[in-house]
């Protein structure tokens with residue numbers, strides 16, 4: 098099929114960037130009164146609105162029962178407005194309109210986790226992107242900014258009543274009810290509105306900003322979870338300091354609240370002054386959660402805090418600009434995390450995510466530019482491309498400017514646009530103006546889909562002692578984006594002396610002059626650059642630190658890669674060399690010997706110096722990553738077998754190394770988190786290799802590690818080895834884990850995940866887990882733990898996993914379509930499968946079409962089927 102010739106069809110529900118129009122009315126102020134009762138909630142709203150352009154006064158509203166509407170104190174009769182399932186139109190509205198509405202909503206039966214919903218004992222809101230219109234009638238779009246005052250009233254069994262801003266007043270509302278009034282002085286779009294009503298405990302602290310403002314910090318959670326909030330609190334203070342030091346941005350209110358909820362669709366939400374978090378992104382305690390989860394908590398705390406400036410004070414003009422706030426904020430949280438652990442490892446982890454998830458997304462039917470130009474359901478665009486590729490674009494620009502100029506650029510952005518709703522252009526122009534360097538060519542990155550291929554060739558000339566590099570870039574045609582142009586690709590590089598392993602000084606006029614290391618800015622379709630003064634043919638290392646989000650095609654020899662594993666001083670490229678070599682072994686049948694030798698040389702030293710980086714050098718690309726590199730005729734079982742063979746070879750060839758290293762390490766003696774984490778990661782890797790070797794002591798060691806440690810990373814690592822290898826004690830250990838953690842949802846998620854990820858899991862394994870009394874379709878974390886575990890084996894995904902995903906999609910289509918659409922994407926690479934599997938899965942997806950209704954799931958399914 099020639100996709101380029103297919104007509105591109107849009108449905109009438111599609112929204113286009115090019116159709117953007119200014120709002121007809123602005124809102125000067127909003128007063129909300131939310132009264133929660135067990136079987137309904139009353140919402141009274143007063144909107145002070147002012148006309149800006151001609152047209153109707155339109156208020157968006159969905160699933161709300163409208164009781165009464167007034168315009169300038171007159172109750173409107175049915176002829177004076179129009180109401181349908183999506184909006185309330187006030188006919189003939191004057192210049193200045195005070196709209197009062199009274200309406201009824203049902204948070205107690207809202208399963209979509211959007212708008213106001215009840216989750217266990219608490220009521221919370223989630224309004225990004227378009228949830229506010231499920232609370233009250235409102236011009237629910239990000240370019241309408243207003244000042245919010247909120248009164249919340251509820252039964253006293255809910256002692257905590259929170260909303261954005263400062264607490265103005267509290268009081269009684271009858272015998273068993275009470276209220277609180279909050280006022281948020283900063284203008285904000287409705288998607289940042291939040292309120293919380295519940296029975297929660299709180300951890301308090303405080304922070305003094307660079308401007309001398311004392312800020313009360315509060316983290317709300319269930320009573321038993323308060324001890325697990327300290328890491329988040331420290332991370333919050335650290336983030337506040339970090340943003341002052343790196344961006345000159347202090348916090349602007351007198352309080353900052355975070356609320357932890359166990360039923361939440363994503364990680365967390367940056368509501369102004371009142372963040373709401375998935376418990377998985379706040380609660381952190383080494384006895385209950387893993388090292389990876391602890392890192393994630395710190396990153397998400399920073400992410401949401403950083404949104405206060407990049408997202409909240411400066412927000413998006415429309416939802417097409419989503420990557421303006423997300424791409425920039427992810428780049429900021431990644432930079433923050435580079436201070437928490439070895440920067441090379443942080444970069445490795447971020448690029449691993451990008452390559453394992455964003456690259457495949459961008460190579461398949463769901464591909465879209467970081468700033469899409471049309472969508473049906475915006476919730477389907479909270480994607481890897483918007484977040485992670487968006488972050489990479491900012492990183493490229495920041496690196497190119499260098500620290501000082503980048504700061505001048507961001508200063509200019511905050512100076513120009515504070516308090517505004519802006520576009521990606523506004524950001525890039527402000528960065529350019531502030532730094533004095535024109536970055537407008539980078540706008541192409543935002544508007545074009547697909548991962549560019551960077552094709553490079555090197556040629557050494559002994560006579561002139563010179564080395565030439567030829568670069569070409571290729572962009573894959575996309576039916577909806579026909580005229581792709583070459584993008585600016587910063588290529589960081591180094592040349593190494595082949596014998597000494599030392600870096601050559603770089604002699605070339607082509608390099609960007611303000612960079613201490615070699616960077617070439619490649620912005621043509623093709624270019625050649627030359628280096629001189631090279632006495633021997635150099636070993637080149639390209640795209641150091643992953644300087645651009647591209648697919649590099651360069652004909653390294655296996656020996657060059659082995660050389661880089663040993664000599665590259667950039668930790669990221671050292672890791673990349675292992676991955677490139679492994680990918681060849683796994684997908685192109687290269688022999689493993691060179692890799693094993695290089696590893697044997699590099700590892701022992703590195704384990705001493707940087708155990709965490711050492712653990713990453715032992716990464717073997719996952720089956721799903723390998724699958725993402727195969728575009729047709731993908732046979733899951735073949736990939737599985739090859740990977741197993743390699744792992745077995747590694748297990749055998751390194752002989753006693755695994756056990757010796759296991760015993761040589763002692764994470765308990767490491768005081769520094771990153772070091773301890775590295776040692777724990779290594780010990781877990783060692784255990785699994787010993788299991789592969791069939792080592793006689795492995796179960797004893799795993800049992801000791803499981804029962805003698807209180808650290809969750811160690812316990813789960815050991816439990817995996819016991820369970821996945823069906824050790825005699827496996828059942829007992831699982832039961833003991835369950836008994837100990839049955840009331841700890843996040844720990845129990847690990848228990849579910851680990852069993853779903855059993856290498857010999859079957860349809861029955863999954864069925865037993867989903868029928869377990871602790872399995873809960875109302876809690877996305879639990880659904881994801883089973884699906885995530887299952888998915889760690891693509892052989893299972895494409896076997897019994899397909900039906901599991903389809904069942905979830907059908908159920909969630911009605912109950913929680915945001916989540917349903919996301920989970921369905923697990924099957925998005927169906928078209929790469931070898932026949933007959935490909936047709937089988939396609940038929941299942943076609944059959945699903947008639948069974949789903951939500952915009953979310955329908956749009957995702959339609960795109961998936963367009964492959």
Ligand code: TRP
Pocket residue numbers: 223225226361362363364365366367400401423479
């Ligand atoms: N803006 C949030 C973030 O980046 C993410 C988000 C968007 C979200 N929509 C959501 C979170 C719905 C929870 C539910 O941090």
Ligand code: ZN
Pocket residue numbers: 400404422423426
């Ligand atoms: Zn975000």
